[in-house]
Amino acid sequence: MVSILTFIIMIAVGAAVLGFIAVSAMFLIWWERKVSAHIQTRYGPMRVGWHGVLQSVADVIKLLLKENIVPEDVDKPIWWLAPFFAVVPSVMVFVCIPFGNLFGIDLIARDLNIGILYIMALTSISVLGIFMAGWGSNNKYSLLGGMRSAAQIVSYEVPMIISMVTAVMFAGTLSMQKIVEAQRGMWFIFQPNMAVAFLIFVISATAEINRTPFDIPEAESELVAGFHTEYSGMKFAMFFLGEYTNLFIVSALAATLFLGGWQGPFLPPVLWFLIKTYGIITVLMWVRWTFPRVRVDQLMGFAWKVLTPIAFANLAVAGWILLK
Amino acid sequence: METIKENIHTEEFWVNMGPQHPSTHGVLYLEVKLSGETVVDLITHIGYLHRGIEKIAENRTYTQFIPFTDRLDYIAAMGNNLGYVLAVEKLMKMEVSDRAKYIRVIIAELQRVASHLVGITTFAQDLGAFATPLFYGFREREKIVELFDDICGNRLTYNYMRIGGLQFDLPKGADEKIKNIIKYMRPKIDDLESLFSSNAIFTARTKGVGALSKEKAVNYSVTGPNLRASGVKWDLRRDEPYLCYDKFDFDIPTGVNGDSWDRYKVRIEEMRQSLRIVEQAIGGLPEGDPTIKVGRIIKPEAGESYMRTEAPRGELGFYIVSDGSAYPYRMKIRSPSFSNLAVLSELAKGIKVADVVCVLGSLDIVMGDIDR
Amino acid sequence: MIKYFINIVAGAISLMKGLFVTFKNLFSKAVTVQYPTQKLQMTERYRGLVDLRIEKCIKCYMCVKICPTACLALAHKETAEKKKEFVYFKYNMELCCFCGLCDQVCPTQAIYLNQIYEIAVYGRDKLRDIDLLNTEKYGEWAHPTVK
Numbered sequence: 105m106v107s108i109l110t111f112i113i114m115i116a117v118g119a120a121v122l123g124f125i126a127v128s129a130m131f132l133i134w135w136e137r138k139v140s141a142h143i144q145t146r147y148g149p150m151r152v153g154w155h156g157v158l159q160s161v162a163d164v165i166k167l168l169l170k171e172n173i174v175p176e177d178v179d180k181p182i183w184w185l186a187p188f189f190a191v192v193p194s195v196m197v198f199v200c201i202p203f204g205n206l207f208g209i210d211l212i213a214r215d216l217n218i219g220i221l222y223i224m225a226l227t228s229i230s231v232l233g234i235f236m237a238g239w240g241s242n243n244k245y246s247l248l249g250g251m252r253s254a255a256q257i258v259s260y261e262v263p264m265i266i267s268m269v270t271a272v273m274f275a276g277t278l279s280m281q282k283i284v285e286a287q288r289g290m291w292f293i294f295q296p297n298m299a300v301a302f303l304i305f306v307i308s309a310t311a312e313i314n315r316t317p318f319d320i321p322e323a324e325s326e327l328v329a330g331f332h333t334e335y336s337g338m339k340f341a342m343f344f345l346g347e348y349t350n351l352f353i354v355s356a357l358a359a360t361l362f363l364g365g366w367q368g369p370f371l372p373p374v375l376w377f378l379i380k381t382y383g384i385i386t387v388l389m390w391v392r393w394t395f396p397r398v399r400v401d402q403l404m405g406f407a408w409k410v411l412t413p414i415a416f417a418n419l420a421v422a423g424w425i426l427l428k
Numbered sequence: 429m430e431t432i433k434e435n436i437h438t439e440e441f442w443v444n445m446g447p448q449h450p451s452t453h454g455v456l457y458l459e460v461k462l463s464g465e466t467v468v469d470l471i472t473h474i475g476y477l478h479r480g481i482e483k484i485a486e487n488r489t490y491t492q493f494i495p496f497t498d499r500l501d502y503i504a505a506m507g508n509n510l511g512y513v514l515a516v517e518k519l520m521k522m523e524v525s526d527r528a529k530y531i532r533v534i535i536a537e538l539q540r541v542a543s544h545l546v547g548i549t550t551f552a553q554d555l556g557a558f559a560t561p562l563f564y565g566f567r568e569r570e571k572i573v574e575l576f577d578d579i580c581g582n583r584l585t586y587n588y589m590r591i592g593g594l595q596f597d598l599p600k601g602a603d604e605k606i607k608n609i610i611k612y613m614r615p616k617i618d619d620l621e622s623l624f625s626s627n628a629i630f631t632a633r634t635k636g637v638g639a640l641s642k643e644k645a646v647n648y649s650v651t652g653p654n655l656r657a658s659g660v661k662w663d664l665r666r667d668e669p670y671l672c673y674d675k676f677d678f679d680i681p682t683g684v685n686g687d688s689w690d691r692y693k694v695r696i697e698e699m700r701q702s703l704r705i706v707e708q709a710i711g712g713l714p715e716g717d718p719t720i721k722v723g724r725i726i727k728p729e730a731g732e733s734y735m736r737t738e739a740p741r742g743e744l745g746f747y748i749v750s751d752g753s754a755y756p757y758r759m760k761i762r763s764p765s766f767s768n769l770a771v772l773s774e775l776a777k778g779i780k781v782a783d784v785v786c787v788l789g790s791l792d793i794v795m796g797d798i799d800r
Numbered sequence: 801m802i803k804y805f806i807n808i809v810a811g812a813i814s815l816m817k818g819l820f821v822t823f824k825n826l827f828s829k830a831v832t833v834q835y836p837t838q839k840l841q842m843t844e845r846y847r848g849l850v851d852l853r854i855e856k857c858i859k860c861y862m863c864v865k866i867c868p869t870a871c872l873a874l875a876h877k878e879t880a881e882k883k884k885e886f887v888y889f890k891y892n893m894e895l896c897c898f899c900g901l902c903d904q905v906c907p908t909q910a911i912y913l914n915q916i917y918e919i920a921v922y923g924r925d926k927l928r929d930i931d932l933l934n935t936e937k938y939g940e941w942a943h944p945t946v947k
Contacts, residue, residue: 143822144563146832244441317556317629394822395629395815397556399782400465402632410808492868495899560822567831574843581845581913587899595904596845623821628811722905723862 117213121198129348130160132385139389170337175242178334183240187335187342190233193226194349201356202280204366204373211374212281219280220272223357224265227312230350231257237343241334249333252320252400257312259404263411264308267301270415270422271361274298284365291364297421302362304415309354310388311407313347317395318403355384440468445784447476453550453788454795456769460776460784467784470776472769477799485759490516490591490726493759498585500761501797504543506535506576507739509589514670515735515746516591520728528593528718529672534606534709535576535588536671537702541613542572543740544653544695545620547792551692552624554789555633561623568616571609578602593720606710610703617699624692631689638775638787640686648774649767652742654791657694658686664738676708688790695792725754741765741792761800765793847900847913849941850891852932856910859884863902863911871895872902889932894924916941 134149134157141148149156174183200219203211216222231254238250272278274295275286292298311318335343359365359380366373398406445458455476461469481500485493497512498505510532517524524532549565573583578599580588588595624630640650645658655662663680665673681697683690730752736745742764749758768791776784833840842848850872859876871894875887903913916938921927930937 139826140560142830143826144560145567145825145828145830146563147830147834150834319556390819390822390826393558393560394623394818395557395627396552396633398629399633399780401780414808488868491901492866495868495897495901564825570831577846578843579845581843581847581900582898585897585899587901595900599845619821619824622817624818626814627818628814631814722866722901723907 121213122195125195125198125349125352128352129345130164132348132351133160133163133344135382135385136389139386140393143390143393164341167337167341172337172339173334175334177242179240179242182236183334186233186236186240187339187346188233189236190230191342191346191349193229193233194346194353197223197226197353200280201353202284202360202365202377204375204377206372206374215279215281217277217279220268220278220283223280223353224268227353228261230346233346237335243334246333249320253314256314256318256320256400256403256407259407260308260311260318260411263304263407263415264312266412266415266419267305267308268357268361270298270301270419273419273422273426280360284360284367287364287367291362291367293362293364297418297425298362300414300418301422302358304411304418305358305362306384306388308407308411309358310391311403313350313354315351315388315392317391317398319392319397320400320403351385351388352381355381355388358384443781453793456788456793456795456798458784458788460781462781465780467776467779467781470773470784472773474769474795474798477795479800481800482759482761485756487755489754490728490756491722493756494589494591495585495587498587499796500763500800501739501741501744501765501794502584503546503794504539504740505584505586506539506588507543507737507744509586510536511735511737511739511744512746513589513591514737515733515748516726516728518735519731519733519748519750520591520726522592524592525716525718526672526714527597527716530709530713531594531598531718532589533671533673533676534706534713535579537705537709538572538575538606538609540702540740541699542569544699545569547740548620548624548692548695551688551786551789551792552630554785555630557630561620564616564620564623568613568620571612575602575605575609578605590720590722591726593718595719597717597719603710603713606706610707610710613703614700617696617703621696625696634688634692634786634790636685637688637779637783638790640771640775642686644771644774645686648771650742650771651767652739652764653694653698654691654742654768654771656680657683657690659684664736664743668736670735670737673705676705678702678705688786691790691792727752727754736762739764741794741797742768763797763800765795765797769793769798842915842917846915846917847898847903848916849893849914849919849938850896850902850932851912851914851938852889853910853912854886854933854935856908857886857889858908858910859886860907862905862907866901866905867896868899868901869895869897886933891930891932893919893927893930914938 137159138148138156149159152158152162199213200216200223201212202215205211234257235250235254238246238248238253241247241250271283271292274292275283277283277286293302314320356377359377363380363384365380366377368376371379440461440463443460443462445456445460447455447457457473457476459471459473460467479499481496484496488496494509494512497508500508545565545568549561552561553559576586576588577583579602580586580595640654640658642659645655645660650658651662659682661680661682664670665678666680678701679697681694681701683694728750730750732747732749734745734747736743738744743762744764745762747758747760747762748756751757772788772791775787779787859874861874864870864872864874871892873888873890873892875889876884877887879885898913900913902911903909906912911932918941
């Protein structure tokens with residue numbers, strides 16, 4: 105039996121987290137357009153609001169007003185549920201992300217003592233959403249896109265999880281808040297084999313969230329438009345939202361596990377967390393707008409022949425260092 | 429007793445890369461037969477941009493036809509103008525002043541740089557480097573196109589060459605502008621190269637893809653940078669010099685394997701060599717007045733002539749038959765992209781679907797040239 | 801084994817080089833202008849719409865003959881003192897290809913190409929029968945200039 109006060113606190117925290125996700129996704133869309141524009145020596149959105157800040161609001165209103173087209177012969181339950189499977193796990197991850205430390209209260213929805221395990225499990229579910237979208241669309245091109253994407257996500261999970269495990273080994277605990285506190289002396293990234301783990305994590309995370317150079321399932325691929333061709337209006341917006349939420353999550357994870365979370369001098373911890381997270385997001389955007397796409401077979405080769413052996417070797421070295 | 433053979437039926441299916449394309453090469457329709465991810469057959473359909481330019485030529489005077497040549501290869505329009513005007517001058521056995529020749533060389537080489545910028549950066553876009561190299565390439569090209577705008581008044585369809593000379597002389601300050609372009613462009617080409625050449629992803633996607641052997645290239649009459657990438661050292665500016673190309677010192681870059689990477693690399697090197705030529709030409713520009721008045725009706729005597737020039741995409745040839753009147757009897761245009769495209773269905777057999785786009789992008793075709 | 805590592809390191813360095821180029825461009829000035837609040841100035845020889853200095857025209861028909869798409873239509877009549885007078889001088893902008901041959905061939909520089917480049921209209925009939933003798937013909941279009 106849960107008391108009314110706890111219930112109200114739960115609702116409030118849940119609303120705060122959802123509100124943060126919505127605002128963050130809209131901000132990220134604007135930020136991506138601005139960063140890409142300045143890399144290409146142009147301006148980006150400039151008209152809606154000061155330097156186009158309200159452009160995302162305009163886009164959301166447009167997507168809400170779009171017609172909801174349901175093609176014939178789709179596999180109704182699977183097709184309707186696919187966007188939710190893509191978005192809901194990402195939102196659920198936010199329970200465990202440590203936003204900071206305000207006057208002694210930890211800003212984290214619930215500091216599970218198996219935090220990292222919970223996050224790893226949830227990121228593995230989101231591949232279901234893509235696969236369901238590909239299958240349910242009753243379209244051979246979407247199926248191709250969905251299967252490629254499923255293969256890509258499943259293969260890149262291995263190096264990602266192994267690099268996360270390396271950080272966990274150094275911290276000695278699975279709880280997110282305690283990992284941040286274990287970096288009180290020195291951030292993990294300054295140790296050499298943690299730097300390698302950081303690189304592997306960032307590269308596999310880019311592949312996990314389907315961004316260039318690994319964006320075969322989603323971008324205007326050679327023949328078709330990928331697994332979300334048949335979606336329009338709000339369902340497409342959910343896929344889009346899911347992608348940007350994933351971007352935020354992997355950057356937040358990288359900031360927490362390797363860059364010391366919300367720690368830093370002078371400024372309040374929340375601000376440090378946001379600075380680090382958005383710094384990594386900007387680096388990921390920078391990478392996206394520089395490199396061409398990798399071909400499917402080269403993608404798989406890269407994951408299994410390069411990243412996974414290096415990740416395992418790194419793990420072995422980390423174990424040896426800790427045992428000394 | 430009968431043995432029952434079991435057929436394991438795998439399907440090969442036809443996929444249309446229809447006239448509207450994500451990879452922007454104009455309206456080209458490819459039917460690709462796929463077995464899994466590998467291409468088994470490829471059929472090309474062209475003709476979506478056919479405007480009947482060769483037939484139009486039979487009802488226009490020689491001067492009136494010059495604006496129509498702009499619309500052939502619309503990315504490198506000065507090259508088309510030049511090819512046509514040289515063909516008519518050869519038919520009429522007309523001499524051109526030295527200053528006109530030098531200015532024509534400068535313009536043609538700058539046009540080559542601009543055209544290769546488009547070719548290379550759209551190739552990068554086909555590979556997935558979303559728009560960033562395209563913006564850089566077009567920003568560099570903007571300098572050249574602005575110069576052409578200063579010279580003749582238009583940015584895409586120049587209508588600048590005239591039979592016997594040019595429409596205008598270079599405006600005041602064009603010398604300085606050309607020298608600034610050369611100075612500006614050299615580090616930018618190095619930038620583009622470091623963004624691409626050594627990039628591991630780019631080399632992994634293009635090396636070994638769509639290799640065209642020397643014999644096949646010659647047999648299919650592939651010309652231009654594609655031919656030179658396959659190892660054949662044939663360049664009309666060196667082997668059949670026209671204008672005053674024999675006075676300038678430049679190298680002909682060639683490739684080794686003839687794959688997509690070589691085709692890209694040859695284009696980058698050609699841009700550098702073109703800048704060399706422009707530098708030499710602007711250093712020694714003779715005096716004079718290259719302009720030609722257009723009122724006179726041009727009536728060549730009956731006969732025929734074929735003149736070929738090295739356009740940025742290959743060998744552009746104009747075959748003109750004249751019957752003595754003011755209108756040509758027949759004009760046949762040998763377009764480089766038409767022959768270059770023919771080799772695609774040969775190269776596409778056995779490669780993956782993603783590589784079809786790579787090969788098509790590296791061949792650098794323009795539909796206006798193919799369909800005329 | 802060693803080659804494997806060398807390949808990886810060389811690949812990583814090459815990718816870094818590409819990142820430097822984009823980084824440099826991230827902080828360079830933008831090359832675009834915010835149209836329509838900022839407009840670019842066209843060059844001196846820019847070929848815009850066909851325009852006429854009516855008093856200079858000697859009705860020699862050279863421009864009509866040289867136009868590749870036959871978009872100019874001119875008719876004149878002779879007055880009692882053997883002077884030529886306009887009946888009409890029409891210009892079909894739908895057919896015009898903005899080549900500038902009429903500008904170049906005119907012996908008195910009466911017909912010329914002005915600098916108007918914003919030629920979007922709401923009805924095609926405005927494009928078809930432009931009366932060159934009307935000095936207010938381009939009143940609706942942006943910035944008419946006289947060369």
